[in-house]
Amino acid sequence: MWKTALTLALAALLMAAPAVRADEAELIATLKSADASVKDKADACRLLSRCGTAKAVPVLAGLLDQPNLAHYARYALEPIPAPEVDEALRAALGKLTGLHRVGVIASIGVRKDAKAVAALAALLKDADPTTAQTAAKSLGQIGTVEAAKAIEDSLASVSDENRSNFCEGLLRAAEALSEKGQVDQAIALYDKLRTLPKAPHQVRTAGFRGVVLARQAQGIPMLMEAVRGDDWILVGAAARTALELKAPETSKALADELPKLNADKQILFCQTLGLRGDAAAGPALLELAKNGKEGVQVVAIRSVTQIGYAPAVPVLAQLALSGAGEAASVARSCLASFPGKEGDQAIGSLLAAGDAKARCLGAELVAQRFSGPAAAVLLIKAADDQDESVRLAAIKALRDTAGLSELAPMLAVLLKGRGDAEIKAVESAVGALCARQTAPASGNVTVVKAVYGSLPNGPMADVTKKVAKLVKDGTLTIEASNSALGGDPAQGLVKKLKIDYTVSGQPATKTVGEGENITLTTAVVSSACVDPVVEAVAKAKGEPKLALLRILRTAGGPKALQAVQAALNDSDPQVKDTAVRVLCDWTSPDALPAVAELTKSSDNKVKILSLRGYIRLIPQANLPVEKKVEMLQQAAALATQTAEKRLLLAALGDVPSLQSLEMVAAHLDGELKEEACIAAVSIGDRIVGSNPAEVKPVMQKVAKTTRDKQLAARANAVFKKARK
Incomplete structure (x- = not known):
């Protein structure tokens, strides 16, 4: 019965229906049952932590000395809103020993039972360190003046082993008093901690933080004393505390001190002021951004940007234009991310500046800052600026921002053909655009x-x-x-x-x-990208046309291929040469017939380029294996250079047949024997089932020939398959 009831109670509670509560009586019955397992009783305790009342206290208190259930009992007791819980825990203090008593001490702290202060104070002198330490921390959680005094009075005679925990208890008490509005008492405790002899550094810094935050504006002099001091532990604590101190005078005090500090402290407190975000620190940060030492200057630039100090914008622009060192790089980055309309206006001013260097920087920054909307602004500079360096900067920025709506204007810029550098920049930008349109x-x-x-x-x-x-x-x-x-x-x-x-x-x-x-x-690639490029090829001449043909190779597709093939008959030798190179580098096998035709050329350069492209494309073609082998045999008859032979062996490795294996095997004793070994194993592994007798001797030879141990192992594995 009890097991069924517990299961139903657990299910009801886990469903989290507000109207359903576990049956407290059933759960209490489970805890009392001699037949219930430890797990069932632990589950009952977990449920009672959510629905228990004073009725459950006696049975739970009876479990406080049970090795397997004491923890679960305290877990259930701690949240029950009944004074009977406190009475039960105080009573247990005098009955329990060891870890069970330590657990009860901790639970009293969780419940903040002020009536237990005297009993816990007596335990501060207990011979067991864990008991004394837990009592100190629980007194701190209770956080009354009496609890704090008990800990404070014990500090003079506390052992080294217990000191840190007693200090933690006193710190908890100070925080509790501060939260209750008893600020003067809290400050006294914080002062005690920060000046305590032999106190660990974390205790001193915690006391320092507490007293400064408790005093707010009146704590600023103490904060500044630490800032000026030589104790770097307190200096670091001052920086962290300044981030929490709400008093508005804090930023001004730190900013006024900045010029007097050494470089290391300037770096630390520039970062602090940046994180505080107060405009009052702007002038001091700006001065260091202009004239600070190298490391300080970089941090000041970032911090003055972080607080959005508008007067810094012209200085950042000047630093960015200097082009010298890390400061210039950071200034450019900060200009691109400077918050608010001031950043927008600064970049607009750079774009309209009389100095070409400033306009170049503006083009670079507008792309970083505005993304999509930047493209229209950049196109104006790319098309109309009188300075080539500005046009190049705008085009390079367009490489990462332009979309289809910018394609036609970019092609118009390309068709103007204003210098090799500009043509190459537009080619790169349009190629990147096409790649993004895939x-x-x-x-x-x-x-x-x-x-x-x-x-x-x-x-x-x-x-x-x-x-x-x-x-x-x-x-x-x-x-x-x-x-x-x-x-x-x-x-x-x-x-x-x-x-x-x-x-x-x-x-x-x-x-x-x-x-x-x-x-x-x-x-x-979208036809919306390919079609305008194809149309531009028909209009272009000279270098722009060569660039457009190379863009078509990036774009690919039937229309692009037709345009490149048409260019093979162009009267301009440069256009024709570029068309040959583009066609021979084509990435898909639909170019194979045209490339095959080029292999018949009487021009030796064209023949070499086309043969290499032809060999590379054959394995990709949707053709029977026999036809691929036949084509590769024709290519082999034309391959006279080592580079073509190497390509041929790689292609044969992707065409599994007995004929391709025979062709590869013929090279096992030549200068390309390693390449031949790789191709032979690739073919042999795929045809060993149908041609074991022919594959076996080739694999045997590969295993003896290759210097690649892993390849030899693969050859031996194929050889074993052939023997089966």
């Missing part, structure tokens, strides 16, 4: 390669077919797990899933840890 897109997904296991060099399985089937069945989110991918290829090891794939011809690679998901999408 968004995830799904489409025709082709899985090029998928591996799962202890990547990159541990045991792994080729799961390309498995992932491709999932995609074919309509699943675009692939879970990296043994169950989803058909087994555990690396038992006991941390595994990853890596998928190389294309979405509508756009290549992408993603890797995740075991238990995570890969969603097969890719980032596509």
Whole structure:
């Protein structure tokens, strides 16, 4: 019965319904029951702490000497609003010993029972240090004049072991008296603590803090005495106390003292004044911001900004323009974040200044301060300022702030072609804008390669077919797990899933840890970004056109590719050369046919560039493996330089077939044997199931040839698979 009642009471209370209270009688019955477990009784105590009355006091008091339940009993007794609790705890003081008595002493302190002062005062001389220390702290919590006097009278004879705890008790008493409005008594105790012989430094600083805060404005002279002193413990305490002191005269007193302090103290109290935020400290901080020593100056600059002292703005601008050292850098940062309209006006003044250096700084700061709205202001400077350095500064600032609405004006600036530096700056800004306009897109997904296991060099399985089937069945989110991918290829090891794939011809690679998901999408640049660039290419000439072609490589997509292909026939040799380079560096395999055509060029430079691009794009293409091998064989016939051969081996490693393994194996004795070993293991691991006899001797040779121990281990693992 008692167990059912306790369960129901606990459930009712935990539901926190205001109208429902646990049944006190049932809980008391649980505590009295000889059959109830310790846990059940502990739960009953927890509930009684919320719903208990004087009726529960006798049974709870009876548990105060129980080893497993005394703590729970006190937990229940402490919040019960009944004088019977205090009577029971006082009575227990004379009956209990050891830790049980210590616990009761602490509970008396929690309840602030003034009638227990005499009994606790007697315990201050107890031979047990824990008892005496707890009695001192509880007297401090009670916080009456009598309680404080009991502790104070004991300080003269207190042992070193107990001193800190007795001081803590006296400090608690002082705080309690101050809260009750008995300020004079509290001040006397704080003074006692701060001047106490042999007192730990934390006691002295606590007493100092207490007396200054209790006196408020009248405590400022004592605060300033500590500021001027040589005791750095008190100096630090003064800085912390100043942050709490509400008296408005505090900031002025500290500010007046600033010029007289040494550099270390100036740094500390500049920070303090900045945190206080009083404008009264402005002139003193500003003087140090202008003329302070290096370390002091930097802190003063930050603090004068923190309080928003408007007269500091011109000084910050002057310091920022000086361009010298940390002070200039901090001044620029502070100008960008200076609170209120004064900061706005200062930056506006810089933008309109006659000095080009000032306008450059204004462009830099307006981007930091205004973000989106800054773009319109910056465009005016980028398009119309007479000084190239200002235009460059504005364009560079636009790199991080411009959106689609700024694209057309930026392209107009680019088409003006006012110098190489400006063209490159706009190219960078527009390219960054295009990168920000990318968004995830799904489409025709082709899985090029998928591996799962202890990547990159541990045991792994080729799961390309498995992932491709999932995609074919309509699943675009692939879970990296043994169950989803058909087994555990690396038992006991941390595994990853890596998928190389294309979405509508756009290549992408993603890797995740075991238990995570890969969603097969890719980032596509918005047509609203690509179309204006394509239109600008048709209008541009010279260097601007070259920059626009390079931007199209960043943007990508069918329209961009068509524009670059059209530029291959441009009459300007520079445009044609840039178009070749852009096309050969294209990131998606939709450029493969055009790049393949370039490999037939009679121009040796074009042939080399296109061959490298052709080899790089083949593994990404949505083509049968046999066709990819055929294309790579054609490329191999053209590859005469080491760089192309290295690219070829890497590409073959991503095209798993017996023919690609044979091509790679032919290089195991050549100058690129390490690259050949890597490609051979990549291919062999994926075709060993269908071609074990052919894979085995190649893996044997790789294990003997490579100097990479991890690669040799992988080759041996594939060799073992081939023997099964």
